[in-house]
Amino acid sequence: MNVMRESAADIAAASVKIAARGVQVFYGDTHAIKDVDVDIADRTVTAFIGPSGCGKSTFLRCLNRMNDTIDICRVEGRITLDGEDIYDRRVDPVQLRAKVGMVFQKPNPFPKSIYDNVAYGPRIHGLTRNRAELDEVVEQSLRRAALWNEVKDRLQAPGTGLSGGQQQRLCIARAIATSPEVLLMDEPCSALDPIATAQVEELIDELRANFSVVIVTHSMQQAARVSQNTAFFHLGNLVEYGQTAQIFTTPRDPRTESYISGRIG
């Protein structure tokens, strides 16, 4: 416990965007997240790593209340965004998710055109004043997601007709089109080839200038390349959290050591 508090202090050096305290998550009787405290720094990329089933996706979904959509899921504890409790009754989860966007592991384009997928968020939140502005947001989002060149001549074609990797980049474009303050990415590159992966990693690095990015990844190389802070989860516990370089070179907990050296997971 002391170890975590200590490393949390390193993290707190940057300004805190999201603070989680005493977070517990249950699916019926399954206790999926156990008393997690974590500060997510602003303008930083934070990686969540850990073996399959340890709770990375579950915890990520707490940060924009996506777990609200799962009937048997119960979330306890306190999570704040810029000091405001996101589970407060007055918070509209739809508004929250425009600020805290999400990209899922499995690409999930809407059954709409490529254009309308990206324009969806700006439209429902009234972020643009006219068609020209909307066109601009759509183009910029697709460019940043490294998809523009492949789709610029068929923006009216259905998003679901793209390849898996292209669909994932479309979902990234859709998520950044509302200029979220925080972007949650759950294994965003698992369906991508190495070229698209490199482009998405570049985008993540670019987003960090203005936003806070949290990325779940099974790739240690990816965590090391894109993140400044890393949190290691194991069996629902946040075992260790600190600067990425420290976690990968001098982990303090033997479980972290075992995982990064390939002995568990």
Ligand SMILES: Nc1ncnc2c1ncn2[C@@H]1O[C@H](COP(=O)(O)OP(=O)(O)OP(=O)(O)O)[C@@H](O)[C@H]1O
């Ligand atoms: N919708 C759900 N209903 C019931 N149990 C769930 C649900 N989603 C996750 N769980 C359980 O919660 C625990 C954590 O799962 P979670 O998906 O968060 O793990 P993960 O770390 O993201 O794993 P992976 O690396 O395989 O994606 C597991 O025991 C899982 O079976």
Ligand SMILES: [Mg+2]
């Ligand atoms: Mg997962």
